[in-house]
Amino acid sequence: MSAARAETAPAKVNLTLHVIGRRVGGYHEIESLVVFADIGDTITFAPAPNKALQNLNLPDLNLQALNLQGLNLEVRGSTAAASGTIEDNLVIKAARALAERVEGLKCGHFVLSKRLPVAAGVGGGSSDAAAALRLLAHANRIPLDDSRLYEAARVVGADVPVCLVPRARVMRGIGEVLSPPLDVPRLPAVLVNPGVAVPTRDVFAKLAAAPLAAPPLTAPRHAGGAPMAVPVGIPTDRSGYLSHVLGGSNDLEAPAISLQPVIAEVLGALRKLAGCRLSRMSGSGATCFGLFDSQRAAKAAAAELRKHHGGWWVRATTLG
Numbered sequence: 158m159s160a161a162r163a164e165t166a167p168a169k170v171n172l173t174l175h176v177i178g179r180r181v182g183g184y185h186e187i188e189s190l191v192v193f194a195d196i197g198d199t200i201t202f203a204p205a206p207n208k209a210l211q212n213l214n215l216p217d218l219n220l221q222a223l224n225l226q227g228l229n230l231e232v233r234g235s236t237a238a239a240s241g242t243i244e245d246n247l248v249i250k251a252a253r254a255l256a257e258r259v260e261g262l263k264c265g266h267f268v269l270s271k272r273l274p275v276a277a278g279v280g281g282g283s284s285d286a287a288a289a290l291r292l293l294a295h296a297n298r299i300p301l302d303d304s305r306l307y308e309a310a311r312v313v314g315a316d317v318p319v320c321l322v323p324r325a326r327v328m329r330g331i332g333e334v335l336s337p338p339l340d341v342p343r344l345p346a347v348l349v350n351p352g353v354a355v356p357t358r359d360v361f362a363k364l365a366a367a368p369l370a371a372p373p374l375t376a377p378r379h380a381g382g383a384p385m386a387v388p389v390g391i392p393t394d395r396s397g398y399l400s401h402v403l404g405g406s407n408d409l410e411a412p413a414i415s416l417q418p419v420i421a422e423v424l425g426a427l428r429k430l431a432g433c434r435l436s437r438m439s440g441s442g443a444t445c446f447g448l449f450d451s452q453r454a455a456k457a458a459a460a461e462l463r464k465h466h467g468g469w470w471v472r473a474t475t476l477g
């Protein structure tokens with residue numbers, strides 16, 4: 158058996174999210190400044206089959222396993238129970254999507270350690286799928302800018318392409334049009350999820366965005382085949398970058414709050430914390446973030462939140 162290899166699947170955070178309009182067919186075009194946290198799930202991959210995996214002992218309710226034509230996945234961790242069935246896991250879907258595009262793709266055994274909340278607006282499942290694609294690319298000597306990886310990512314989910322190489326970018330279209338990586342300052346932050354699910358489709362339905370007046374964006378290609386957008390003028394100095402973020406918004410925040418009012422409570426709790434520069438929802442919710450001037454302030458804020466809201470998922474982190 159080849160040596161196992163591990164990848165972090167970092168939390169994705171939408172610092173800003175503007176909905177441009179609704180495409181024919183119901184999909185929505187957006188423009189979003191996406192960054193990644195220094196916390197996330199972990200996924201390990203062993204490319205060679207292991208017959209011992211056929212009869213796994215499952216003593217832990219937070220561990221699931223399924224053998225699918227040589228492709229295996231175990232899910233463990235604090236949020237594994239909420240992650241759904243193995244068959245529906247985006248790691249499995251990503252592997253199958255890539256196998257459809259790469260003849261003779263070497264698969265194997267994945268172990269996913271879930272720490273991020275599920276269906277929470279931080280791209281946990283999407284980042285897991287992207288990490289699985291990176292692992293499969295390494296095992297099969299596929300360059301990360303191979304267009305087949307992006308095609309597989311796109312069919313798995315709208316947030317998977319931006320997670321494939323987890324660096325700050327502007328995401329456009331329905332997630333398939335990406336800017337080059339942005340060299341932005343790292344921001345101390347606190348992530349908070351109140352433990353409620355907010356289905357993305359319900360949030361967009363509440364938004365009732367107007368139909369697009371112009372044809373949808375298409376994804377131009379660079380030499381390696383990955384979809385790229387024209388670079389955007391986001392300041393890279395700390396002061397200018399913060400001003401850009403503070404001046405933005407998340408158009409999905411209000412409709413999400415109408416579905417789950419506790420999101421407003423989270424935003425208000427963050428806003429009241431010492432040193433909080435901004436509180437905003439990420440993605441379609443329900444996870445919210447607060448930005449702070451220092452890691453010490455962020456850690457103190459997280460401790461304060463845990464003291465008064467023991468049922469919330471709270472993590473101090475750095476976004477970049």
